[in-house]
Amino acid sequence: MPDLFDRLILLKQSPIFSMVMTDDLRVVAQAMEKQQYFADDCIFEIGDQGDHLYIIVSGKVGISLDSKSSDKSYIATLSPGDCFGEMNLLDDLPRSATAEVIEDTTLLSLEKTRLRGLIQSYPDMSVGMLRSLSLRLRDANQKLINGKSHA
Amino acid sequence: MKGGIEKRLLIHTGERGNVLYFLLFFMLVSAGMAIGRSSADALFLKRLGIEYLPLMYIIQSLLLAAVSLVYTAFADLIPAERFFRNLFSVLIVLVLGSWLVIHTSGSTLIYPVYYLIYEVSSEVLLVHAALYMNQNMTTLQAKRLAPLVYAGAQTGTIIGGLTLVFAAPLVGTQNLLLVWCGLLVAASATLYIRHKRHGASTHFRAPRKTQHLLNDCLLQIRQGIKFTCNSSLLRASSLTLFFMVVAFYVICYSVNRVYTQTFESEESLTRFFGLLTAVTSLLALFMQLFVTNRAIKHFGVRAINLLFPWTTLASLAALTVSFTLPAALLGSINKDALMPAFRNPVHSMFYNVLPNYMQGRIRAISVAVVLPLALLTGGLLLLLMQRLDTPVYFLVPGMFAALMYVFFSRKMNAAYVSTLIATLKERLFLPNEHMYADLDGCSDEDMREIMRGVTHTDTDVSIAFSRVLAESFPDKAAGIILQRSTGADNTAADRYLKLLGTLDIAGHIDDLHKRAENGDAHLQASILQLLLAHGDPDSVAQTIRLLDSGNSRLRATAIHAALRYPDSAPATARIVSVWQALLQDDRSTQLAALDLIPDLQRLSENERLLLEPAYQGAFTQLLNDKMDDTRIRALRGMQSWVGDSSDEIHHALLQLMASEHPGVREAVAGCLHLANGEQRATLLLQATGDANPRVRQAGIDTLKATTEHHEDVALQWITDNRGSLRAQQALLKSLLDARLPKTVFADIARKKSEEAHLLGQALSIMDADAGSLNCLKLLRITLKEQLDQNIDLALLALEPLYERGLISTIRAGFASGDARHIANACEALENLDQQEITAGLSIMLQQSVSNDFSSDDSFFSSLEDVVNWCVRHHNSWLNLCGDQALQPLNT
Numbered sequence A: 001m002p003d004l005f006d007r008l009i010l011l012k013q014s015p016i017f018s019m020v021m022t023d024d025l026r027v028v029a030q031a032m033e034k035q036q037y038f039a040d041d042c043i044f045e046i047g048d049q050g051d052h053l054y055i056i057v058s059g060k061v062g063i064s065l066d067s068k069s070s071d072k073s074y075i076a077t078l079s080p081g082d083c084f085g086e087m088n089l090l091d092d093l094p095r096s097a098t099a100e101v102i103e104d105t106t107l108l109s110l111e112k113t114r115l116r117g118l119i120q121s122y123p124d125m126s127v128g129m130l131r132s133l134s135l136r137l138r139d140a141n142q143k144l145i146n147g148k149s150h151a
Numbered sequence B: 001m002k003g004g005i006e007k008r009l010l011i012h013t014g015e016r017g018n019v020l021y022f023l024l025f026f027m028l029v030s031a032g033m034a035i036g037r038s039s040a041d042a043l044f045l046k047r048l049g050i051e052y053l054p055l056m057y058i059i060q061s062l063l064l065a066a067v068s069l070v071y072t073a074f075a076d077l078i079p080a081e082r083f084f085r086n087l088f089s090v091l092i093v094l095v096l097g098s099w100l101v102i103h104t105s106g107s108t109l110i111y112p113v114y115y116l117i118y119e120v121s122s123e124v125l126l127v128h129a130a131l132y133m134n135q136n137m138t139t140l141q142a143k144r145l146a147p148l149v150y151a152g153a154q155t156g157t158i159i160g161g162l163t164l165v166f167a168a169p170l171v172g173t174q175n176l177l178l179v180w181c182g183l184l185v186a187a188s189a190t191l192y193i194r195h196k197r198h199g200a201s202t203h204f205r206a207p208r209k210t211q212h213l214l215n216d217c218l219l220q221i222r223q224g225i226k227f228t229c230n231s232s233l234l235r236a237s238s239l240t241l242f243f244m245v246v247a248f249y250v251i252c253y254s255v256n257r258v259y260t261q262t263f264e265s266e267e268s269l270t271r272f273f274g275l276l277t278a279v280t281s282l283l284a285l286f287m288q289l290f291v292t293n294r295a296i297k298h299f300g301v302r303a304i305n306l307l308f309p310w311t312t313l314a315s316l317a318a319l320t321v322s323f324t325l326p327a328a329l330l331g332s333i334n335k336d337a338l339m340p341a342f343r344n345p346v347h348s349m350f351y352n353v354l355p356n357y358m359q360g361r362i363r364a365i366s367v368a369v370v371l372p373l374a375l376l377t378g379g380l381l382l383l384l385m386q387r388l389d390t391p392v393y394f395l396v397p398g399m400f401a402a403l404m405y406v407f408f409s410r411k412m413n414a415a416y417v418s419t420l421i422a423t424l425k426e427r428l429f430l431p432n433e434h435m436y437a438d439l440d441g442c443s444d445e446d447m448r449e450i451m452r453g454v455t456h457t458d459t460d461v462s463i464a465f466s467r468v469l470a471e472s473f474p475d476k477a478a479g480i481i482l483q484r485s486t487g488a489d490n491t492a493a494d495r496y497l498k499l500l501g502t503l504d505i506a507g508h509i510d511d512l513h514k515r516a517e518n519g520d521a522h523l524q525a526s527i528l529q530l531l532l533a534h535g536d537p538d539s540v541a542q543t544i545r546l547l548d549s550g551n552s553r554l555r556a557t558a559i560h561a562a563l564r565y566p567d568s569a570p571a572t573a574r575i576v577s578v579w580q581a582l583l584q585d586d587r588s589t590q591l592a593a594l595d596l597i598p599d600l601q602r603l604s605e606n607e608r609l610l611l612e613p614a615y616q617g618a619f620t621q622l623l624n625d626k627m628d629d630t631r632i633r634a635l636r637g638m639q640s641w642v643g644d645s646s647d648e649i650h651h652a653l654l655q656l657m658a659s660e661h662p663g664v665r666e667a668v669a670g671c672l673h674l675a676n677g678e679q680r681a682t683l684l685l686q687a688t689g690d691a692n693p694r695v696r697q698a699g700i701d702t703l704k705a706t707t708e709h710h711e712d713v714a715l716q717w718i719t720d721n722r723g724s725l726r727a728q729q730a731l732l733k734s735l736l737d738a739r740l741p742k743t744v745f746a747d748i749a750r751k752k753s754e755e756a757h758l759l760g761q762a763l764s765i766m767d768a769d770a771g772s773l774n775c776l777k778l779l780r781i782t783l784k785e786q787l788d789q790n791i792d793l794a795l796l797a798l799e800p801l802y803e804r805g806l807i808s809t810i811r812a813g814f815a816s817g818d819a820r821h822i823a824n825a826c827e828a829l830e831n832l833d834q835q836e837i838t839a840g841l842s843i844m845l846q847q848s849v850s851n852d853f854s855s856d857d858s859f860f861s862s863l864e865d866v867v868n869w870c871v872r873h874h875n876s877w878l879n880l881c882g883d884q885a886l887q888p889l890n891t
Helices: A004-012 A023-029 A087-091 A110-119 A124-150 B002-008 B016-047 B050-074 B079-103 B112-134 B139-171 B173-198 B213-230 B232-262 B266-299 B307-321 B326-350 B354-383 B391-427 B444-454 B459-472 B474-485 B490-502 B506-518 B521-533 B539-547 B552-564 B570-582 B587-594 B596-603 B603-622 B628-638 B645-654 B664-672 B677-688 B692-707 B710-719 B725-735 B742-768 B775-803 B807-815 B819-830 B835-850 B861-870 B876-890
Strands: A033-037 A042-044 A054-064 A074-079 A098-111
Touching: A004 A023, A004 A054, A004 A074, A004 B775, A023 A110, A033 A054, A033 B112, A042 B570, A054 A110, A087 A110, A087 A124, A087 B861, A098 A110, A110 A124, A110 B645, A124 B444, A124 B506, A124 B521, B016 B112, B016 B139, B016 B173, B016 B232, B050 B079, B050 B112, B050 B232, B050 B354, B050 B725, B079 B112, B079 B173, B112 B139, B112 B326, B112 B354, B139 B173, B139 B266, B139 B326, B139 B506, B139 B819, B173 B266, B173 B521, B173 B807, B213 B232, B213 B354, B213 B710, B232 B266, B232 B307, B232 B354, B232 B391, B266 B326, B307 B326, B307 B391, B307 B742, B354 B391, B391 B552, B391 B807, B444 B459, B459 B490, B474 B490, B474 B506, B474 B596, B490 B521, B506 B521, B506 B539, B521 B539, B539 B552, B539 B570, B539 B628, B552 B570, B552 B587, B552 B596, B570 B587, B570 B603, B570 B692, B587 B603, B587 B628, B603 B645, B628 B645, B628 B664, B645 B664, B664 B677, B677 B692, B677 B725, B710 B725, B725 B775, B742 B775, B742 B835, B742 B861, B775 B835, B775 B861, B775 B876, B807 B819, B819 B835, B861 B876
Parallel strands: none
Antiparallel strands: A033 A098, A042 A098, A054 A074, A054 A098
């Protein structure tokens, strides 16, 4: 049970699930699988057919636009509470980036089909997903602006 | 210390900078205006004479109309701060010019000119200051902070007044113009720095740019007049303003006449004006700081809106009785202390409930049309009456104007809440009542729009529009839907054909027969079912012949036809044996046999007894299938099952109600009549509390269909707090149209409001004694969720107590998450009747939105107390969270 409560807090902090009531999130929390990765592991590579979204419980994950980043240049570094991998669950396209473990990491993962079922069950989740994607878009825009000002 | 002062002054976190800026800005502007006003009055009254004052009012009215045209053009087209900058620049040039002329020429003409410069600019500044505030604050912020900001303005006026007392004898009245200029420069610089750092006003939305300025001015005036004609609040407020201005200027003239007679020299009059300004402003400041806000909070905006009209009437009555210095002083206190302390903040709040696009235009109408007209009326009245011996001749019409002012202020109050709701509705894009109306009989244009949907390439879109077509144009729909189904795959064609079930297909029978002959077995079965349902005699024999078909759906259709038309059918024993075979074969035949459940009623009891066990076996098998689609079809079929149900079925229902697939849960909810006693109630509560709205609706539908006095049961469940809050909400919604007594709903609202109050106090304790443990964090989140749900439930219960759509609009305002809509929703809630419930709800809503639950008194004494309360709570989830939080507290 304590694990469930910790999961609920984690889910409530992530933009995707923040709008869903904690009572409903119990189902989501139970549907998620715990996965353990070690530093330098590759969670997925750019171009892979993805079927899971991930939430970081502990550790750090780097996102890069190269397959298996050798020079360790990440466009984003994600920490506990951050969510990744949800984009291609919606658009069915291959992974748009590579996710690599920077520090030993524990993740919660949710399978695509279950996520879709959950969205139908808990319509508030789709608002959360839009919110999450909007935050990503803002982040990308900000990076573009920063890039322009540096140039 | 700082926090304590801010709390007393109702300044929320993050607002300090904003408030300080507004205080400083309005202080500088007001200090300048105080100096400008006293110097203009003293110079005019002593160097020209009071007998010209009514004429000044008349000229002022014409000038105001012209200046307002320009103001209308710019008011809401550019950010308020930019308009201020332009205005200050023009004013600095004009005041400096006046000073130069006074010093270099002996013409007395400059004094009325200077007087008019002050009067016109002060009117524009006053109107624009309110617009500036609205562009930077929400209604709730304005309500809290406007009195404070106006208090800053009063402080500026006091400083200006005291400056006059000391400076007038030293530098002479005419040199005070330079001091005003200096303050205008300082205000301009403050404004510039503020907006350079923080950007344009937060709530300013730039409209389209245009080249036709004059046309736009007139257009805006016309639009303003149109808005005024269409809005009861604006009509009343325009008339209120008209009569207030007439009464106000009668008081102004009267008191100036008394003062001019009392103080003989220009300097003594200027000093008196300075002192009077300082004293009245000090009074106004005291009231703004310690009275206004609390009075508005305690008595409400509408009650305070009547205060100034009544005191205006009283001032005029006092002057009528005694045209002396004490009565004049009372008049001055009324117009210079009570007006800024009560009338201006409340008036600003009334305007704030209007949509943004209206506000600028309405203010322009006030300044460009209403104010000049009122001033002209007042000026003419005084011009004609001042020649008569006694002031009663203009004071009595003034009193009549004040009476009308009271009357229309009451009208304004009556229109306040309805305007708030209308604005909220418009901002939230909520449809009007007529849009809910049946589409039956809609126009050709609507028909074209529906047809675009019917012919859409996406099947789901097309079927959704076909359904609308069938409901709104039943006479034309059959042919169109039939045509659209041509070429669609079996599943889609089936869905289209189902829509034809309620339509008249007499003209399409031949076409349907042809489609059946050319289609595959699935489509053929669907068409035959449709034709049989419409009693087509030709299809009976054709269908019955299919009893030996290799397709299970066709066999099932044949059984149905044979039972429905027994004259043309073979012996029942044969039919029953085909039927039994269907139930014993594979899943696809069992699924086909589900369509036949209603036909069991056509059999004898013995025949039914042969089939029922087979059905029960088939149900168990189908419900245990791995495919959700199969389970859903089985459950949908079982919805018409009226026979016994086995323990296996009960168990399966319980299991499937926890399915992740909402379609499965919806289908389970539809066959809860099969569940036994207590299990049925539990599952119905589970269904009505489901996160998916379709499952909730299915639960409600089953409750209604299976329970004789379902209203009583639903009410009992809500009162006993059975099920989740979402379940109670769904149950309550189902009761809204049940014509139950209003007291029932008022009781529910009161109970839920009390529960919300307790939850708020629990949150207050948790915030004060916050722990870092996840279980405590989760308990806080859960308490907050339950608080929001309870408030919403209380609001929902209030719906039947008010005009239709009123509470739902307020709820939509809260659900929007937008600070401005929430503010307006709170304001509307605070001004409804049944204040003993709504006032508390509004406070809790404001606390919930700001996530600030600090409270001085509490039902709970400690965190342990709160957690123990949660452990004992009837809500199972809160209970569980409380249980979890209790463990670390105990250790």
